Amino acid sequence: MIAISLKNQPSNRHLRGVNLHRVQPMLATTQTPFMLLRTNVIKESFRRIQKAMPNIDLFYAVKANDHPSIIKTLIEENCNFDISSAHELETVIKCGGVVENAIHTNPIKMIPEFDSAVEMGVNTFVADNITELDKFRKYDGKAGVLVRIKTESNGSVVNLSYKFGAETKEIPQLLDRIIDLNIPFRGFCFHVGSQCTDIDQYTAAIKTSRKMINLAANKGLSTEILDIGGGFPIEYTEDIPPIEYIGQRISSALEANIDPSIRIISEPGRFICGEAVTLFSSVIGKSTRNGKKWYYIDDGLYGSFSGRLFDHCSYQIITNRNTKWEKAALAGPTCDSFDVIYDDCLMPPLEMGDILMFPAMGAYCSVSATKFNGLKPARIVTVDW
Ligand SMILES: Cc1ncc(COP(=O)(O)O)c(C=O)c1O
Incomplete structure (x- = not known):
C-alpha cells in the first residue's frame, strides 16, 4: 500500500x-x-455498464451503498433494484422506486423479512436449498424463485459461493421440490464473487446455466430469467479489465449459450457506486x-x-x-x-x-x-x- x-x-x-x-x-x-x-459519477458508471451490456437489465445491488442520493439518481436512470432486506426495499420506495422493479436476492431469508417483502409485493426471490424452498409454500404462488447455482470464485476478491449456491448435482432435487410445492419458477442466478477480474468465471457460469436451463426444461419448467449477478471490478490499487471487454465476453457467451427469449438480468453494486x-x-x-x-x-x-x-x-x-x-x-x-x-x-x-x-x-x-x-x-x- x-x-x-x-x-x-x-x-x-x-x-x-x-x-x-x-x-x-x-x-x-x-x-x-x-x-x-458525486451523483454524476453514479450516472456515468451506470450508463457505462449499461452500454457495455446493452441486452442485460440492470438491478443495482443496494447492499453496496444504500444512500438515498444514489438510489434517486438510479431511479432517474430507470435502473431496477436488487434488495436483500425489507429495509432496503423501504429505502428504495421512499426514494420513489417501485416494488415491481425490485428482486430479493438474499438466499437465506428470515421469515418476518420474507413476509414483509411478499406483503410489499416483491415476487422474485432466491433459494439454493430444500429448507429454503419450503419457506415459499406459505405464500401460495406469490413468491417466485430463482435457483442460485454455485460458481467457482477464482479471480474474485470476495468469494460469494462459499456460503451460497447449489452444486449442479443438487439442482434436479431442487427443481423437483419446486414442482411439488407449485412455486412459480423464474429461472437461475449465480454470482461469480465480487471484484472479479477473471472473466472466464462469467463464461463458465453461463455455460453451466445453459445445462441447468435444459435440465429444467426436461422437467417441464420454463426459464424466464437468468440472473448473472454482480462482481464487476473497479480499480483500487491493481489494474482491472475494462467493463467494455467484460461486457463483450459476457454478451458472446450469452449469445452462444442462452436462448434469446430468456431475460438476462444483472446485479452490479460496486461498479456503480x-x-x-x-x-x-x-x-x-x-x-x-x-x-x-x-x-x-x-x-x-x-x-x-x-x-x-x-x-x-x-x-x-x-x-x-x-x-x-x-x-x-x-x-x-x-x-x-x-x-x-x-x-x-x-x-x-x-x-x-x-x-x-x-x-x-x-x-x-x-x-x-x-x-x-x-x-x-x-x-x-x-x-x-
Ligand atoms: C446476491 C448479490 N448480488 C449482487 C451483489 C453485488 O456484487 P458486486 O458489488 O460485486 O457487483 C452481491 C454482493 O454481495 C450479492 O451478494
Whole structure:
C-alpha cells in the first residue's frame, strides 16, 4: 500500500476525476471525516455498464451503498433494484422506486423479512436449498424463485459461493421440490464473487446455466430469467479489465449459450457506486513506535474502513506532502489496537491536521461502518458533479 502525493503525481486517474478546485473550499468548512458522494459519477458508471451490456437489465445491488442520493439518481436512470432486506426495499420506495422493479436476492431469508417483502409485493426471490424452498409454500404462488447455482470464485476478491449456491448435482432435487410445492419458477442466478477480474468465471457460469436451463426444461419448467449477478471490478490499487471487454465476453457467451427469449438480468453494486465516493480524513495524532512512524486519523476500521475487513479491500491514500517517503502505520481513532488501517505503508512525513484523501470508497464502506466508541461514521456530503 503506497500513498500517492498530489504534488508528485496529480493525475486524474489517481484522483478519479475529483476536482480539487471545488474540493478545497469544502475542506476549509467541512469537519472531517466526510465522504464526498458525486451523483454524476453514479450516472456515468451506470450508463457505462449499461452500454457495455446493452441486452442485460440492470438491478443495482443496494447492499453496496444504500444512500438515498444514489438510489434517486438510479431511479432517474430507470435502473431496477436488487434488495436483500425489507429495509432496503423501504429505502428504495421512499426514494420513489417501485416494488415491481425490485428482486430479493438474499438466499437465506428470515421469515418476518420474507413476509414483509411478499406483503410489499416483491415476487422474485432466491433459494439454493430444500429448507429454503419450503419457506415459499406459505405464500401460495406469490413468491417466485430463482435457483442460485454455485460458481467457482477464482479471480474474485470476495468469494460469494462459499456460503451460497447449489452444486449442479443438487439442482434436479431442487427443481423437483419446486414442482411439488407449485412455486412459480423464474429461472437461475449465480454470482461469480465480487471484484472479479477473471472473466472466464462469467463464461463458465453461463455455460453451466445453459445445462441447468435444459435440465429444467426436461422437467417441464420454463426459464424466464437468468440472473448473472454482480462482481464487476473497479480499480483500487491493481489494474482491472475494462467493463467494455467484460461486457463483450459476457454478451458472446450469452449469445452462444442462452436462448434469446430468456431475460438476462444483472446485479452490479460496486461498479456503480464504488468510484463515486471519496473519503477525506484528518491526522489527529502521531507517534513513533519501535522506530516506525504512526499516524492516527479520524476514521478507521470501525468506520469507513470497515471495507478493509469485510470487503478485503486496499484503498489508495493521497496526500499533499512529498518529502522523504518512509515506512509508516496508519491507524483509526478508536481505543482498539485492532483498529489499524495499514500496518506497513509508505508515506511522506505527515503533520497534525493534514487531510488525506481516499478515492473509490463508495462500495461496502459506509454501509458497514459502526459507531463503536461513540464515534459517528463519516458524514456523507452529496454533490452533483
Ligand atoms: C446476491 C448479490 N448480488 C449482487 C451483489 C453485488 O456484487 P458486486 O458489488 O460485486 O457487483 C452481491 C454482493 O454481495 C450479492 O451478494
